[in-house]
Amino acid sequence: MDLLGGINPAVLVASLMMASVPIILAAIGELVVEKSGVLNLGVEGMMIIGAICGFAVAVETGSPLLGFVGGALGGAALSLIFALLTQVLMANQVATGLALTLFGLGLSSLLGQSYVGVKPPPTGRLDLGPLSDIPGLGTMLFRHDAMVYLSIAAVAAVWFVLRHTRTGLVLRAVGENHEAAHALGYHVVRIRVLAILFGGAMAGLGGAYLSLIRVPQWTDGITAGAGWIALAIVVFASWRPWRVLLGAYLFGGITVLQLNLQAAGARIPVQYLSMSPYLITILVLVIMSADRRRSTAAPASLGKTFHASR
Amino acid sequence: MTELLRIEGVTKAYPGVVANSDVSFSIREGEVHALLGENGAGKSTLVKMIYGLVRPDEGRMRLRGQDYAPREPREARAAGVAMVFQHFSLFEAMNVAENVALGMENPPKLRDLAARIRQVSEEYGLPLDPDRMVGDLSAGERQRVEIVRCLLQDPKLLIMDEPTSVLTPQEVEILFQTLRQLSAEGTAILYISHKLEEIRALCDEATILRRGKVVATCTPRERSAREMAELMVGAVLTPPERHATPKGEVALEVAGLSVASPIPFGTALKDISFKVRRGEVLGIAGVAGNGQDELLIALSGELRAARDAVLIEGSGVGDLGPNERRLRGLVAAPEERLGHAAAPDMSLVENALLSGVVRKRLTWRGFIDWAGTRAFASEIVERFDVRTPGTWVAARALSGGNLQKFVVGRELSQEPSVIVINQPTWGVDASAAAAIRQAILDRAAAGAAVVVISQDLDELLEIADRFAALNEGRLSAPRPTQGLTIDEIGLMMGGAHGMEVAHHAHG
Structure with missing residues (x-):
């Protein structure tokens, strides 16, 4: 274990689970949005709005729980602009999504001016009693805050809903062929707006986790590209929820590992270490999606504007 | 009741x-x-x-x-x-x-x-x-x-x-x-x-x-x-007029063409071979989704194959793109008018340029000859009776029949030696359909080899000299249209795809 340079694997697993939470939340939200046939490139913007809204609410009220609620609401509010522009006014989704990111980054910077250097109220660990005292495993899995478990639960819930419920079936149908879904009498625009709002709330939640727990403080550009990684993970995970979790853990794991290696003074140049999470995550997911069966490919209506014609 | x-x-x-x-x-x-x-x-x-x-x-x-x-x-x-x-x-x-x-x-x-x-x-x-x-x-x-x-x-x-x-x-x-x-x-x-x-x-x-x-x-x-x-x-x-014209030498030959489909859930083409002579119309029937779109793009050059799988007047063009094939005399009109045959938001003039640029020499040292292009577009509008306020309107604004007359007319006006058309009269009213069929026959009479892919059997029986059918990416051997019965055509198209068994069991 020379390479690991004395890094404790249990601690590594524990910190990768934490590091991955924002990406999991944002990516699983975006997965639902894309399954409904909408490509929202504004994930980064919604995340950072969630980060500042969550931070501000938590600081003002003193409650981290309300902070997370605020983060989700902030992200959803921003996504509502996207929904209005793309679903009602039929703007181009790619351009609107990019604008949303730029707008979110700017707005968050404005909102956050008075919060620089402030400490947020601490979020407690979830008390799991004797479970957390198991040697090794306890450190790894059972000494986390509630959001870590919530993020896994969100993946499971999204998987279950998409696969086993009528809601999920209709959502997939809208993303697969919006003309046919419309002809059968489903409300394409309404379903998509709801999906977009869900995606916004999840991205906001992910952002709030960054500013309230992961960092925890407010700095400009706190998301540092996490939203883009979330977007990439959705694509390379072939729109499958559990692969999103895997991709996010892979990315989180390598991020944590390379930070530890930097700290341990490994003899690899820092630049290579810093780029490694991006490279390795994308490489692994590309290899995994290379033999994709047709049923796992992109939703057929992804990114297309729907107009209920005659 | x-x-x-x-x-x-x-x-x-x-x-x-x-x-x-x-x-x-x-x-x-x-x-x-x-x-x-x-x-x-x-x-x-x-x-x-x-x-x-x-x-x-x-x-x-x-x-x-x-x-x-x-x-x-x-x-x-x-x-x-x-x-x-x-x-x-x-x-x-x-x-x-x-x-x-x-x-x-x-x-x-x-x-x-x-x-x-x-x-x-x-x-x-x-x-x-x-x-x-x-x-x-x-x-x-x-x-x-x-x-x-x-x-x-x-x-x-x-x-x-x-x-x-x-x-x-x-x-x-x-x-x-x-x-x-x-x-x-x-x-x-x-x-x-x-x-x-x-x-x-x-x-x-x-x-x-x-x-x-x-x-x-x-x-x-x-x-x-x-x-x-x-x-x-x-x-x-x-009904359209037909003149019995003597058939010339082979203008288009397809030999053992096999290509995978680039279209999701598409049909691969399997070992397709046929020859079309100058002055002849080959009709290709088939139920939608049996390789029609793939055959069109394989012939037009959008989908490339082995060099000797497609031959125009004896020289292999299978590995060439659409413009190179146009230069050698092959023009193609796909089924989908908006988005494939024509760019929906571009004007008729621009659309005329996109396909006509090579054969009508509408550019000069990389610059567009707009006057020539406008003349070309007006000529199409006039000769094919396209009802439009002018050549500056967007392709999207034309009705289906009028746009179809325009895109077919655009290809036929380039003095081609080989014409490939998929669904020439799909979604077109009867009088426009008759005009399009007549134009195709006239072009064949002037010495072009024509391949018409269509799901309308009556249309094929009306204009084709020989008839073949696509079934799951395979092409049946072409047969003379005269004397074919609907039953025979049905069998060439793949019969009932295994459905008759169930009905017998039931009845």
Whole structure:
């Protein structure tokens, strides 16, 4: 274990689970949005709005729980602009999504001016009693805050809903062929707006986790590209929820590992270490999606504007 | 029998067009009622109103004596109205059971639903495997999915919008058996078509629409197809003129062409070989989705193959792109007008340039010769009678028939030696269709080798010298059109795709 340079694997697993939470939340939200046939490139913007809204609410009220609620609401509010522009006014989704990111980054910077250097109220660990005292495993899995478990639960819930419920079936149908879904009498625009709002709330939640727990403080550009990684993970995970979790853990794991290696003074140049999470995550997911069966490919209506014609 | 549905004075207008004007008719229980009319006569709008997708501006509908005004398809389905769409409302990346569930109000659990799909589909001679992915099904099988979806809801009125346009003649016969069985059980069927012989074979009553108005009602069995055609078109039709021209040397040869399809859920081409001589028209039939789109793009050069798989006048062009093939004399017109044959938001002039630039020499050292291009576009508009305010309008603004005349005219005006056209008259009204067919024949008479891919058998029999059929990416050996029977053609198209077995077992 020379390479690991004395890094404790249990601690590594524990910190990768934490590091991955924002990406999991944002990516699983975006997965639902894309399954409904909408490509929202504004994930980064919604995340950072969630980060500042969550931070501000938590600081003002003193409650981290309300902070997370605020983060989700902030992200959803921003996504509502996207929904209005793309679903009602039929703007181009790619351009609107990019604008949303730029707008979110700017707005968050404005909102956050008075919060620089402030400490947020601490979020407690979830008390799991004797479970957390198991040697090794306890450190790894059972000494986390509630959001870590919530993020896994969100993946499971999204998987279950998409696969086993009528809601999920209709959502997939809208993303697969919006003309046919419309002809059968489903409300394409309404379903998509709801999906977009869900995606916004999840991205906001992910952002709030960054500013309230992961960092925890407010700095400009706190998301540092996490939203883009979330977007990439959705694509390379072939729109499958559990692969999103895997991709996010892979990315989180390598991020944590390379930070530890930097700290341990490994003899690899820092630049290579810093780029490694991006490279390795994308490489692994590309290899995994290379033999994709047709049923796992992109939703057929992804990114297309729907107009209920005659 | 008692009256099921009555339509009274229904009117629906869209900006610029009146789709339906004061339409009235009625259907009895168990009746097979034909709604007959050309493209754009307002048939689809009318049934969309019955199915709750569109709401009438005026008039009313009564179902079993009750006022009936569905606000959405859900309400129509609840009232016992089901519909099989012309362009299927199916989801390719989902399996049969999921597709059926999406069309039902309160579907049972998927496992129970699968059992019911098996049961109902066997009962009506439409075998289906609920676990198969719809994207892998043939057009005939997809239609079965749509029909079974309707049948599971026990409809009182079944609307079928052009159901046979994607079926082989044998499959049509099986569909008719199913429909007769349904009708005997008391289900009324509203059958939309412009195929007159089918309507004579199947329907009890017919309502004929022209430009949104009811122009006649009749009992199809008592009328000849010609009489109904003239009621539908409102004019006497003249079939295109053909001159027996001597055939020249081989201009296009395809030898052992095999390519994978670049289209999702597409069909790979398998070992396709044929020759077309100058002055000759080869008609290629086939049910949609059997490789027509792939064959068109493989011939046009969008899809490349081995060099010697495609030969123009003896030289291999299989590995060349579209413009290089155009230079050598091959022009192509794909089926999809908007987005493939023409760029929807570009003007007719720009669209004329995009395809004509090579053969008409519309650029000079990289600069566009706009004057020449405008002249080229105006020439097409004039010679092919394209109804448009001018050549500066966007392609999207033209009606289907006019745009089709433009894109076909654009290719034919380039003095080509080889012409490949997919669905030359799809969605085009009868007079425009006749003009397009005449233009193709004229070009052949002037010495071009022509390949026409079409799903309209009557069209192919009218213009083709030789006839072949695509079935699952394979091409049958071409045969002279004269003397071919519909039965033989059906077998070349792949027969009934295994459907007849089930009906025998049932009947």
